[in-house]
Amino acid sequence: MLRRLISRETIARLFLHQGSQWPAKHLIEYLQAMAQSIKRLTSQVPGFDTILGGGLLAGSSYILQGRPGAGKTILANQIAFAQARQGGKVLYITLLAESHDRLFQSLSTLRFYEANRVGKDLTYLSLFRTLRTEGLTALVDLLRKELARQGSTMLILDGLLNARESGQSNLDVKAFVSELQGHAAFSGCTVLFLTSARIDDSSPEHTMVDGVLQLDEELFGSRTVRRMRVTKSRGSKALGGLHHYQICDSGIVVYPRLEAHLHHPSNTDHAPTNRVPSGIDDLDGRIGGGLPEFSATAVVGPGGSGKTSFGLNFLRLATPEQPALHFGFYETPARLASKAHALDIDIDELVTAGALSLLWNPLTENVIDGLAYQLLEAVETRRVSRLVIDGLAGFERAAVDSHRVIEFLAALTNQLRTLNVTTLCTWETRGLSAPALNASSPEVLSLFDNVIGMQLDEVDGMIFHGMKVVKIRDSAFAPTVTKLIIPNSTTGVILSDPGKHEPDNAGHAPRS
Ligand SMILES: Nc1ncnc2c1ncn2[C@@H]1O[C@H](COP(=O)(O)OP(=O)(O)OP(=O)(O)O)[C@@H](O)[C@H]1O
Ligand SMILES: [Mg+2]
Structure with missing residues (x-):
């Protein structure tokens, strides 16, 4: 997002100033102002915006990846309901075989879930069949129409792996991600791709999206530990390393690693003599x-x-x-x-x-x-x-x-x-x-x-x-x-x- 904005705007400005010398100082100030003007979303997921260096960037695309049961669906829905509460419109697409009834049943155990918003501020569509029978191109066409019709501010695709498997080659998936991204960025819509596959860093999906979040669940002795990592974040100074998170009745709670978050104390130190x-x-x-x-x-x-x-x-x-x-x-x-x-x-x-x-x-x-x-x-x-x-x-x-x-x-x-x-x-x-x-x-x-x-x-x-x-x-x-x-x-x-x-x-x- 940042890169796209900077390149478009900067080139225009530089063009206007052709002939005159564009002072480097002004250019840097301008780029900084551009970076600050980018809108960030408030996820209402405790600690989540902090590890992202301020929150998800509006109009950007992210991959949330992690093993089955890591909490991707919960995290995405928690963010989606927060957007809805803030006046946003969410289009939630499942590319999985599982039914929406099961999804709502498990979400209803979590406090952020508000049944009365479903069908109004949040639209859930299962496009598993469309993808299987008509392929990625038909899927993109359908999504484009739906996004425009609903004026969506957020698009969530649960099951990116399925989209990947239906593509004849990596190029198809790249085209799919690119199409959606372009359309979404143009309309200021933020896209979250959820996948349970471990997509390696050099894959086309990773190269194209603006951010990647890895959700891990590991065993330490006989204890289960959940940790999250921002492996890529364009335009943001994300907090590096692994951050603990928990899934509880209120949903996901992220605990930014203390020594990274408070590497310098957030207040001024005093030197009292009392x-x-x-x-x-x-x-x-x-x-x-x-x-x-x-x-x-x-x-x-x-x-x-x-x-x-x-x-x-x-x-x-x-x-x-x-x-x-x-x-x-x-x-x-x-x-x-x-x-x-x-x-x-x-x-x-x-x-x-x-x-x-x-x-x-x-x-x-x-x-x-x-x-x-x-x-x-x-x-x-x-x-x-x-x-x-x-x-x-x-x-x-x-x-x-x-x-x-x-x-x-x-x-x-x-x-x-x-x-x-x-x-x-x-x-x-x-x-x-x-x-x-x-x-x-x-x-x-x-x-x-x-x-x-x-x-x-x-x-x-x-x-x-x-x-x-x-x-x-x-x-x-x-x-x-x-x-x-x-x-x-x-x-x-x-x-x-x-x-x-x-x-x-x-x-x-x-x-x-
Ligand atoms: N009310 C709850 N309280 C605590 N933990 C819960 C609650 N509901 C679900 N969980 C945990 O969340 C996990 C499911 O999370 P979620 O469905 O988001 O995973 P996922 O990453 O989307 O998995 P998949 O790849 O299979 O879709 C469960 O395995 C369970 O450990
Ligand atoms: Mg899921």
């Missing part, structure tokens, strides 16, 4: 008054070392004006409340006052990017000031591709810093001593402004809870291991004198 109380007064005294505002802190340690308890103390200071969010993978909200109760923190009261929200995603089947978008949206819409992510491992477990976890966490923490939220992330390590972790995962820890190690020390057969400040952004701190005491019914956690190793006389060990 301190935020951590909820542990003695700790604040040792780190210059509290955690640096809008920073990200990793609280690292083995199971049972007090990470969740630290988080709960941090949340205790939330107010309705400066609310907090607990984003956890382990305890259900009820179990978290009972854990907090043992620390004399009333979670229900904080929730009722509007000072705290709880988001719990069990460690079952999660989409890593889906978790991140859920978290970022909650932080943004609720204007969260204090955030606890209980269990970075929750993201790690959700990642099917473990190579991207560092980049993913970098994008996530960078974005959080720009959302004016002070974040505390817990991360469970093996072994009793937290500092051992530093050596094994230096890259992860370097993503955080502050690192606090929680540890369990064994002395004479007794377990001690210890806390060690490993780093605090731009600050000096006391580097000693401090003994952590959790009193039974007073508020908060207190720290004993640095270096002292006394048994936990409260007898109430915090659990993480």
